[in-house]
Amino acid sequence: MRGRRLPRELWTRAEDVLSGRVEPAPARPAATVAVIRDHDEHGLQVFLLRRVRSMAFxxxxxVFPGGAVDPRDGEASLAWSGPSPAAWGAAFDADETLARELVCAAVRETFEESLVLLAGPSAETVVGDTRGDDWEADRQALLDRSQSLAGFLDRRGLVLRSDLLRPWAHWITPAVEPKRYDTRFFVAAIPAGQRAGDVSTEADRVAWVRPAEAAERGRTGEWLMLPPTVATLSELAAFETVADVLAAPREIIAYEPEAEIVDGEVYLVLPRDIERYYAAR
Structure with missing residues (x-):
């Protein structure tokens, strides 16, 4: 059949959800960013983190850097440059408030998990090196929520650069999962002068890797990956340079894989246009 068998520990819950005995968990809005760069030797590369095995999800x-929307991500006080929340809402089929939250979550989570900061002193500039004790203190304050993104940017006199992001995809965690996210995927080039770091306590490894290589490792099971990651990497593998990726037109379709029970076993079934990325091996 067209699908992959789910882990046995999910079977009982899947049966309960599919039968209507249990309501699906709500899907929390989230954002994730595929940070990309041009490498002199290896060509187009993407930044990935490996989540520690103690994580619930x-x-x-x-995975790419990312996470759930924080309640304060929608604060309207921060300086903003680039496409408006309304324009992002049109791209992602979201209302203006949610669109603002998603873009802010994308910028915040990327900085928290990689030190890459899509902001600058003006609408035409971007922060250089973000390493150092002062930047780490700000990162920790964002992580423990003692500081909001708006407060962080305002104190440093920075403008959020939404023009450095591009909309890429939209995935919703299957209804049978106990923890679910409604995630918009972005792509962004790492700003000149910045370096992505191994800073996230949620990850035990980071890597810059060619999208085609990472997608193949995900397809074969060498690297554990969720279908949205494999699909995004497979799509990025079609491009030669960062400029090609950023210039690519995108039609954002919401994908929500479904679970099916076949002969007593539970399978995750992907849309046909996504399944083809697994058939490419």
Whole structure:
């Protein structure tokens, strides 16, 4: 059949959800960013983190930086440059408030998990090196929520650069999962002068890797990956340079894989246009 068998520990819950005995968990809005760069030797590369095995969601999986929207991500006081929240809402089929939250979550989570900061002193500039004790203190304050993104940017006199992001995809965690996210995927080039770091306590490994290589490792199971990651990497593998990726037109379709029970076993079934990325091996 067209699908992959789910882990046995999910079977009982899947049966309960599919039968209507248990209501699906709500899907929390979230954002994730595929940070990309041009490498002189290896060509187009993407930044990935491997989640620690103690995480409740996707333990041990290779992922892009990202996470759930924070309640304060929608604060309207921060300086903003680039496409408006309304324009992002049109791209992602979201209302203006949610669109603002998603862009802010994308910028915040990327900085928290990689030190890459999509902001600058003006609408035409971007922060250089973000390493150092003062930047780490700000990162920790964002992590423990003692500081909001708006407060962080305002104190440093920085403008959020939404023009450095591009909309890429929209995935919703299957209804049978106990923890679910409604995630918009972005892509962004790492700003000149910045370096992505191994700073996240939620990850035990980071890597810059060619999208085609990472997608193949995900397809074969060498690297644990969720289908949205494999699909995004497979799509990025079609491009030669960062400029090609950023210039690519995108039609954002919301994908929500479904679970099916076949002969007593539970399978995750992907849309046909996503399944083809697994058939490419």
């Amino acid at each position: 996707a333990p041990g999986a290779y």
